[in-house]
Amino acid sequence: MAEVEAPKLPSGVRKKLMFVNRKAPHGTIYALEALEVVLISAAFEQEVCLAFLDDGVFQLVKGQNTQAIGTKNFAPTYRALGDYEITRLYVERESLAERGLATADLMPIVHEDPDDADEEKPSIQVVGRAEMATLMAEQDVLLSF
Amino acid sequence: MTAYVINGSSFEHDEEGYLKNLADWNKDLAEIIAKDEKIDLTAEHWEVVNFLREYYDEYQVAPAIRVLVKAMKKAFGAEKGDQKYLYQLFPYGPAKQACKIAGLPKPTGCV
Numbered sequence: 056m057a058e059v060e061a062p063k064l065p066s067g068v069r070k071k072l073m074f075v076n077r078k079a080p081h082g083t084i085y086a087l088e089a090l091e092v093v094l095i096s097a098a099f100e101q102e103v104c105l106a107f108l109d110d111g112v113f114q115l116v117k118g119q120n121t122q123a124i125g126t127k128n129f130a131p132t133y134r135a136l137g138d139y140e141i142t143r144l145y146v147e148r149e150s151l152a153e154r155g156l157a158t159a160d161l162m163p164i165v166h167e168d169p170d171d172a173d174e175e176k177p178s179i180q181v182v183g184r185a186e187m188a189t190l191m192a193e194q195d196v197l198l199s200f
Numbered sequence: 201m202t203a204y205v206i207n208g209s210s211f212e213h214d215e216e217g218y219l220k221n222l223a224d225w226n227k228d229l230a231e232i233i234a235k236d237e238k239i240d241l242t243a244e245h246w247e248v249v250n251f252l253r254e255y256y257d258e259y260q261v262a263p264a265i266r267v268l269v270k271a272m273k274k275a276f277g278a279e280k281g282d283q284k285y286l287y288q289l290f291p292y293g294p295a296k297q298a299c300k301i302a303g304l305p306k307p308t309g310c311v
Contacts, residue, residue, distance in 0.1 A: 091308050094264070095308060098264060098266070127260065128260065129260055129261075131259050131261075132259050132260050134259060135258075135259035135261050135263070138259075138270060138271060139264070
């Protein structure tokens with residue numbers, strides 16, 4: 056029952072994993088499930104990043120409040136991702152624009168950069184559709200939610 | 201047993217002893233849960249328990265052990281932000297046991 060060291064893949068294999076979030080946060084379980092899997096995956100010491108596109112961009116909108124629908128507001132948990140060494144959250148620019156959103160509508164999410172005296176750096180990177188396609192092509196595994 | 205009982209009031213928990221309703225938690229309840237875990241709560245234990253509650257309040261997630269160690273280190277220094285130190289206080293897994301006493305859910309990804 057005791058906690059153990061993070062399991063390691065044979066010969067320290069590190070894969071590039073991208074979790075692709077395409078759905079609005081609170082109407083379905085997809086966003087919360089994705090977030091939980093992301094937190095678990097962090098224990099396996101892989102190269103994890105997240106992508107937000109289509110309605111998935113709503114997951115990062117600031118000022119979410121779920122009180123009226125009686126579900127857990129898990130939005131603050133995205134701000135803990137830096138503690139889990141998940142430092143890259145790619146948001147598709149076109150998806151934001153199509154929904155009348157701008158970068159300023161998103162939560163500030165930061166991580167400490169160990170290569171730069173633990174300076175806080177923004178984790179959200181807004182990228183164009185073409186660049187998102189390139190990022191996806193670079194991954195070993197894409198997990199879509 | 202599926203509930204902790206204090207002065208006739210009962211507070212539901214799951215099969216592993218984690219409180220079902222976060223809002224039920226109070227210090228008396230923490231003492232009862234700790235007793236079940238065979239832990240006498242000292243000031244050092246409370247420091248971790250309170251720290252976990254603050255972390256949860258801020259991020260809505262019970263941190264994994266690795267994350268707890270790092271966050272404790274930042275808040276209290278290297279001596280307390282240390283896996284061994286935390287295991288001395290909570291021998292059956294600091295994140296798991298301390299979270300239970302703090303009334304939080306089991307840390308995500310904890311088996």
